[in-house]
Amino acid sequence: MSSAAAVQRVPDDHLSAPSEGCTICGSEAPRRPVLLLQRSPDVALLACGECRALSASRLPDAAFLKQLYAPSEYASDLLSARAAVRSAARHIVRHAPVPRTPGPLRVLDYGGGDGTLSRAYRDALLADGFDRAIELTVVDHFVDERADREIRFLDVTEFAGLDERFDVVLASAVLEHLVDLAWTSRKLLSLCSPGASFYARTPFEAPLAALVPGYRLRWPRHLHDLGPDFWSGFLQTMGFEGRLLRSAPSVVESDFATRPLRTAIARLMKAPASVEAALLPDRVGGEGRLLWRWVGGWEVVLQVDGPRP
Ligand SMILES: [Zn+2]
Numbered sequence: 001m002s003s004a005a006a007v008q009r010v011p012d013d014h015l016s017a018p019s020e021g022c023t024i025c026g027s028e029a030p031r032r033p034v035l036l037l038q039r040s041p042d043v044a045l046l047a048c049g050e051c052r053a054l055s056a057s058r059l060p061d062a063a064f065l066k067q068l069y070a071p072s073e074y075a076s077d078l079l080s081a082r083a084a085v086r087s088a089a090r091h092i093v094r095h096a097p098v099p100r101t102p103g104p105l106r107v108l109d110y111g112g113g114d115g116t117l118s119r120a121y122r123d124a125l126l127a128d129g130f131d132r133a134i135e136l137t138v139v140d141h142f143v144d145e146r147a148d149r150e151i152r153f154l155d156v157t158e159f160a161g162l163d164e165r166f167d168v169v170l171a172s173a174v175l176e177h178l179v180d181l182a183w184t185s186r187k188l189l190s191l192c193s194p195g196a197s198f199y200a201r202t203p204f205e206a207p208l209a210a211l212v213p214g215y216r217l218r219w220p221r222h223l224h225d226l227g228p229d230f231w232s233g234f235l236q237t238m239g240f241e242g243r244l245l246r247s248a249p250s251v252v253e254s255d256f257a258t259r260p261l262r263t264a265i266a267r268l269m270k271a272p273a274s275v276e277a278a279l280l281p282d283r284v285g286g287e288g289r290l291l292w293r294w295v296g297g298w299e300v301v302l303q304v305d306g307p308r309p
Pocket of ligand 1: 022023024025026027048049050051052053
């Protein structure tokens with residue numbers, strides 16, 4: 001776990017001006033306050049009626065985020081156990097179809113850290129009988145070039161200039177950290193080859209936080225809380241065409257060996273929603289509201305066809 005867990009409050013001079021309008025879809029309609037993330041200065045989680053995202057009313061500035069994510073302060077607390085990573089990778093292979101394009105399969109893992117998930121994903125594909133070459137590209141901060149020679153690592157500063165096409169794009173537990181979520185999402189979608197699979201996993205904790213006294217959202221690490229309502233309109237919000245292939249409670253990120261209690265609770269809380277999503281796909285894929293919302297995390301697989309003309 002991280003040593004930076006004590007950082008919970010962002011001082012006023014490191015916060016953006018309060019914004020009524022939505023920082024994701026640009027809607028200027030006032031957003032509805034859902035939860036308070038911190039006091040003095042107050043920052044609330046606001047719900048956008050247009051794109052259905054929940055986002056912080058004020059966002060930390062670059063200087064604050066740089067300190068928050070400095071390698072000495074920050075160690076990713078997600079998918080850190082090896083068994084959980086392997087299981088998550090198998091899960092993605094099972095649910096995200098691999099497009100049948102000629103040549104090597106090109107995989108982009110945004111926020112992929114040292115390439116742990118990418119490598120596990122490649123191994124899971126090979127174990128599943130996949131017989132084409134697989135090229136892995138990982139984008140993240142503080143890239144360590146020595147981490148793995150079979151993976152191409154790019155620093156986020158190189159990401160804006162990236163102009164290639166990928167068959168599979170992974171954005172697992174990363175979008176919630178981004179001040180520029182909309183820009184990054186559009187960029188990731190624009191890098192998809194026609195028919196590519198886009199996998200994303202985000203926290204969907206606001207319903208749990210409203211229910212459980214003392215439940216803490218991971219502000220200021222997490223700036224957004226994104227559930228099925230947001231994801232069902234995501235492609236349209238971003239101006240892309242494609243299809244929602246899967247929208248379901250996310251794979252449990254811890255494992256029984258290292259965190260038995262947390263894992264058991266997470267699986268119990270997700271189970272009713274998984275059943276509901278399987279039995280009533282229209283409810284999560286369309287306008288309907290999911291009945292069981294206390295799941296903590298959500299995931300989607302999208303087939304991306306290209307920008308809307
Ligand atoms: Zn919005």
